[in-house]
Amino acid sequence: MAVVKVPQNSTIAVKLQKGVTTSGSPAYVTRNYTCKPAATDQDMFDVAVALMGLQSYPVADITRVDNANLISE
DSSP states (O other): OOEEEEEEEEEEEEEEEEEEOTTSOEEEEEEEEEEOTTSOHHHHHHHHHHHHTTOSSOEEEEEEEEEEEEEEO
């Protein structure tokens, strides 16, 4: 039997450095934004950069997270 991947949704996860902890290490917060699974990586990156331009915290990381169902045929 073959397995088919059926895309469900995608998310842009943007990690921001919110400050530092009492021990001096960076403190992070992650903002998640839902996107269409058909969106290109470049489009998702451009949207994330535009949205983060409205934030006061520096961007540490931008990640694309894809979710899908696996169906046996």
